[in-house]
Amino acid sequence: MSDLAVRFRKLWDEIAPVGRDAGSGGYLRYALTEPELTLRGWFREQAGQRGMPVTEDGNGNLFAWWGDPAAGDAVLTGSHFDSVPHGGAYDGPLGIVSAFLAVDELRAAGATPVRPVAVAAFVEEEGGRFGVPCLGSRLLTGEITVDRAAGLRDAAGVSFAEALGDRPAGADPGLLGRFAAFVELHVEQGRALVDLGAPVAVASAIWPHGRWRFDFHGEGNHAGTTRMADRRDPMLTYAFTVLAANKEARLRDAHATVGRVAVEPNATNAVPSKVTGWLDARAAEPETLDGLVEAVRAKATERAKRDGTELTCTQESVTPLVEFDGGLAGRLAALLDAPVLPTGAGHDAGVLAAHLPTAMLFVRNPTGVSHSPAESAGDADCAAGVAALARVLEELACR
Numbered sequence: 001m002s003d004l005a006v007r008f009r010k011l012w013d014e015i016a017p018v019g020r021d022a023g024s025g026g027y028l029r030y031a032l033t034e035p036e037l038t039l040r041g042w043f044r045e046q047a048g049q050r051g052m053p054v055t056e057d058g059n060g061n062l063f064a065w066w067g068d069p070a071a072g073d074a075v076l077t078g079s080h081f082d083s084v085p086h087g088g089a090y091d092g093p094l095g096i097v098s099a100f101l102a103v104d105e106l107r108a109a110g111a112t113p114v115r116p117v118a119v120a121a122f123v124e125e126e127g128g129r130f131g132v133p134c135l136g137s138r139l140l141t142g143e144i145t146v147d148r149a150a151g152l153r154d155a156a157g158v159s160f161a162e163a164l165g166d167r168p169a170g171a172d173p174g175l176l177g178r179f180a181a182f183v184e185l186h187v188e189q190g191r192a193l194v195d196l197g198a199p200v201a202v203a204s205a206i207w208p209h210g211r212w213r214f215d216f217h218g219e220g221n222h223a224g225t226t227r228m229a230d231r232r233d234p235m236l237t238y239a240f241t242v243l244a245a246n247k248e249a250r251l252r253d254a255h256a257t258v259g260r261v262a263v264e265p266n267a268t269n270a271v272p273s274k275v276t277g278w279l280d281a282r283a284a285e286p287e288t289l290d291g292l293v294e295a296v297r298a299k300a301t302e303r304a305k306r307d308g309t310e311l312t313c314t315q316e317s318v319t320p321l322v323e324f325d326g327g328l329a330g331r332l333a334a335l336l337d338a339p340v341l342p343t344g345a346g347h348d349a350g351v352l353a354a355h356l357p358t359a360m361l362f363v364r365n366p367t368g369v370s371h372s373p374a375e376s377a378g379d380a381d382c383a384a385g386v387a388a389l390a391r392v393l394e395e396l397a398c399r
Helices: 003-015 034-049 093-108 135-141 146-151 160-164 192-196 234-252 286-307 326-336 348-352 379-397
Strands: 054-056 062-066 074-080 117-122 179-187 200-206 209-217 255-264 274-282 310-319 340-343 358-363
Touching: 003 034, 003 093, 003 379, 034 054, 034 062, 034 093, 034 117, 074 093, 074 348, 074 379, 093 117, 093 179, 093 379, 135 146, 135 348, 146 160, 179 348, 179 379, 192 200, 200 326, 200 348, 200 379, 209 234, 209 286, 234 255, 234 274, 234 286, 274 286, 286 310, 326 340, 326 358, 326 379, 340 358, 348 358, 358 379
Parallel strands: 074 117, 074 179, 179 358, 200 340
Antiparallel strands: 054 062, 062 117, 200 358, 209 274, 209 310, 255 274
């Protein structure tokens, strides 16, 4: 094992136990809860050990600076600590650990930044607690309003403002204007690099994607005494909609997932009065995504009429097609001699790409599985990712 791989493992082992569920082996690192707050403390400790001052933006985002934070023209890197429920270890934290190690590599080589480097820890990237993905970066760039963000609530009714300890600050053009580029390193959420036999890749684009909430209202009633012909059961409409989403996505070579559902009153011996399902939809082109969601909505509406139920469909978030800066992606692919890949997964990089030149690096995931305890990355590949990120930061910040 290389020296860099050993140093990666040492640093990785410091955070690996935090928020891990003993039963599933996955992680419960929801934004601004105890495990994520512990990791934010670790972030500050790592920055302090390196003499990197840490600033906050009022939205929950942290920045550790190598160089003068006020100098401008900075190169931003990093990722997020929060997870989906029972998610994998590498999605997010790999980008932060790798960023600190990349700074170490450059310092050991005697490199000096002519432009500041900032390592970011973005808040609520997954949307696992407050429901809106990339919330921190959306606030930083002004893509979500302060009022909407402040009012978002978790399952326990705690608002984002309450969890933050204050109302979010919203967009800060002064801070955003200090950054000249953003490079996010991330574990690959698929098997393309396994098939290519390569440890690292550069991203070309992120599919357009979004989340829609489907509320199905019916009539709650007794399971044992209500005749089948008399029922207004929203569970039937919900079940049909899930199957319709699957079919419509397959017809369009797109992706549709209903992975979250809430039922009222959630009793075994009661016909539900309300069922809410959340649709995650993704496609290679915006037109395909629009057609997919509209087809699902139309089929659900028609089925609701037949079931005697009512449907309300609410768009919760949409991220348009993100084509990363072609010149930057090509430049980095040539620098690293790395393949270029698209992805269907959303990232803070996708939000920031609309505001400054942005690129992503992917590190090979041997299982090809993500948002699951089976998500993985080998130490040697992680070291290759650190080395690649160090070369990128040297190119962008030290020349």
